[in-house]
Structures are given as structure tokens and as C-alpha cells.
Amino acid sequence: MFRFFSKISSKKKHIAIITLVFIIAILFEALQQIFYIKRFNLAQNIQFFDILKSQSYKWFIWVVLSSILIWYTKQKSSQKNNNYFLYGAVILGLVFLSVIIISIIQFSISNDTFSWILLFDEYVTFFTFQKAPIYTLGYIAIAIIMHFYFTNEALQIKVEGLSELKKTNANLYKKLSKYNDDNTRVLNIKIGNKRKIIPVIDIYWIEADDYCVKVHTNKNNSYTMRSSLKALNDKLSNNFLRVHRKAIVNMDVVKELNMSSTPKLVLNNNIEISVSKSNLKLVKSFIG
Template identity: 35%
Template sequence: MNAKYREFVLFTLLMVIILIVFESFQQYYYILQFNLVPPSSFTFSELIIGQTYRWLMWLAITLAYFGTTIYSGQSDKLFKITRPWPSAFHLMILIGINVLIASILRFFLNDQAISLDNLWDNCVFYFFQKTPIYTLAHGAMLGLFHLVNSNQNLVVEILDLKNQKELTTSETPQALSIKIGTRNKIIPLSDIVWIEAYDYCVKIHTIYQHAYAMRNSLKALEKRLLEHQFLRVHRKAIVNMNKVLEVTYNSSSFLTLEDQTKIDIAQSRIKNIKTFFG
């Protein structure tokens, strides 16, 4: 797990624990206050277990969604406060999925046979019961993620400014210097196959099938390496075009490198690649 998301996950787990305890006490109070079932027919630990199943399910689905969103690079679009509709749309999908799975899970917890009529009744029940607290919980997660993501973007901007300053005071490099512990690893540009965005760092992939992490950004490296046959082909990749074996243009275009690595090409970058190869 990336270090910058570790705190986000820990806060989320703490929030889920609080919600499990809160809803268990709430359910316990309603049962006793309104005599819904005889007190002897259940225990508080059973309520805790039932709420734990539902909230762990909610957490798994939500983290899977967040992880997919982060991995696909859509986090800026989906979690931008000035554009709430994408977040609201995905929130409705998440609530629908959670309500459906909670309804199905209830049959297994109560050892009941599943029927469409009972499933519909359960869905309606959980929709009205869970939608408000699911919305609040998702809102809290969106807020936490926005803070983490904003911090990441700030770090990238600082790195860009630092690298732009270095660029004005140094010549175009023939090699990249990567700090590893107390020493610097010098990698000739001719040994670099491609460069991959990795968190707010980059990974330098070499002809020796080894990758090195470097505190830099693709944006800064793109400017520094442009004169050395390196081309930005995707928001996550810069490629040494001398290492390209084949280019495939279709609905999902990609480059095939000499080591058989396939790199996706962004549609907006296809023209630049065609121009490069003449």
C-alpha cells in the first residue's frame, strides 16, 4: 500500500469500528424500548456480529471502489469538490450495491431461503435504514481522500518547481542520478527503457530488467529528456523511443518495447508518436 494512503485507511477503519459500536447500541435500544423481540432471544454480541458483517462488507466494497478509482487515475475527476456530480453518481451506485448485498446477507445470517418478494422487502428496509448513515460514512471518506489527494498534488507541484529550477541551472543530462541510501546511482539515458509514474515519484525501468524509484515527476522529466528521444506517450509513462519495437494503433493503442513490455498510448498522444516516426 502506498504510504500516503496508509493514514487514510487507518482513519477509515477507526470510523467503521465506531459505526459498528454505535449501530449495535442503537439497535439494542430500539429492541428493548419497543419490545420488538424477547430480550432472551438475542445477545448484544450477536448484534455486534451482525453489524460487523454489514460494515466490513461496506468497507470492502468502498475500498475496492476507491482503489479502482485511484489506480485508473480518475481520482482528480471523481473527488474534486467543485464537480460533485460524479461523486454523487458513484455514491448512489455504492449504496445500491451495499443495500443489495446486505439484503442477501440477511438471509444467510437468519438461515432463511431466498425469495424475490422477501429480497425486495429486505432491500426496501435496508435502503431506508442504511442510506443516511452510508451517505454520511461515504462523505467522511470522500473528505479524507480529498485531503490526502490534495496533499499528494501539492508535493508533486513542489517537486516540479524544484526540478524546473534545477533545469535552468544545469545542462541537459546524459544520465540520471538516483539517490539510493547514502550513494547515488548513475543511470545512462541509453540504459533506460521507459519511465513510469509511481505515486508522487517515478520508476526508472532499465535494459537490465531492474527498476529504480526516483523522487521526481514525469512532467519535469518530460522536459529534460525530450531532446534524447524520450516521448510522453501516456499520463503514466515516458518511453525511450529507441527501445520501441512495434506500434499498434486501434481502439486501445499501445507500444511494444524491445523487452516485450506493452505501454498504453493515450489517444491525445497518438499524433505526437506518428510525427516522431515520420
């Protein structure tokens, strides 16, 4: 049985639960009325199914009119600002309409001579006190449940749309990454109140300087930048190698690897950069 219920969709489960609640409400009200009739001897030869039939058609009218409230809630749930006074006006209007319809039907099946005064003084007044409170609570419950249902439905649609957008962007990024990469193309260095934009291709090497770095360019200019070698090494393209704990070199401007007692890289501008023993293998591999 539990497997059977697990296969039922969430929407069908909610419909089944609401239907069951309505059936229980109708049965309860019918049993309540039959109890009062017999307890206080209000009428003779009244059967339970007669009361049940009477209650069923009244609740059926309530359910039919609730479709107006469901439609109204669906229209308003898509709006950011909901006017709860309008919700209250719609609910009270539906309650009043339900009472009027029930009163007219009940009056038409009675043996009384039609009279507007009798209709409102007797039937409308009676059913207002009998049905209006429970009908109002029922409509309020439907408005709240349907508001959250339609709001959740709208959110799910947005989530699906965002999911599709994410997939589209991921596929686009995958295609573009074949022709591009995430490496930075320029360094943005603050100098006083200005910003100096240095193209990466103009950088010869980068030197660690305490909590900063010095960026040396092909024009023999040096700029101090608030960063670390590790952070820059992660941003720069593959032709930049960490050759020493204090230096990153643009291997495109290296003209020679000097394997003297202390290995050094000689740049195009004849600057020599020491290569640590731990990074020598990486440098040889790159040159090779």
C-alpha cells in the same frame, strides 16, 4: 507516548483515525440496536456481541465497496473538471449494491423460503431505510477526503518536480556564469516611434541630463534615454566607471588621465571628462 505518535507518518495517522472512527460507528450502532431491542422488548436472548457481529459484517461490505469509490476518486482527482453528478451516481450505485448484498446475505441465513418479492419487499426495503442514509453520508465523506488527499499528493509531486527543475537550472546558471555575466550587451533607446539599439561596446561615456541621460557613442552621436546613471551603472559591465556624479565612462576608450588642477580623463576622440575627488582613487586603481 507523544514521541511515539510524532514518529508515525501522516498517512498512517490518517488510516488509524479512520479505522478508529469506523470502530466507534460500529460500536455505537450495535449499542443503539441493543437499546431499542431491550427498551421495546423486540426479542429475547439477544446478546450485544450478536448485534456487534451482525453490524461488523455489514460495515465490512461497505468498506470493501468503498475501495471502488477510492479508485474512482483517484482517477478523477487528476482531471481539472470534475463531474459531480458522476460522483453522485457512483455513490448511489455503491449504496444500492451494499443494500442488495446485505439483503441477500441476511435472507440466506434466515429460515424464509426464497422469493424475489419477499427479498425486495422486506429485506431490501428494510435495509434501505436502515443503512442507505448512513452509508451515503459515509461514501460522501470518503469521496471528499480522498479527493483532497489525491489532489494534495499530485501537488506535492509537482512541487518536487519544480524543486528539481529549480536545482537543475541553478546548477546550469552557475556553470554558465563562469563564461557569461548578467551585464547588459545593448541599450534600447526610444527615439520617436522607433527604437535604437546601441551596442554597449560602442558607448564612450554617459552623461546625466536632468531626469534623463545622454549616451555618447564612438561615432560622435548622442542619444537621450529615460534612465538614471545609477540604474545604468548597475547594468553595465565592470569597464564602465562612475567617475563623476554626472558621468559614467567606458574605461576601454580612455587614453589618458590628466592630473591637472582638475583631474580629467581624455578619451580616444579627445573628449575630456572631469573626475571628482571622491572617484579619483577608483579611477587610479582601475588604471593601475
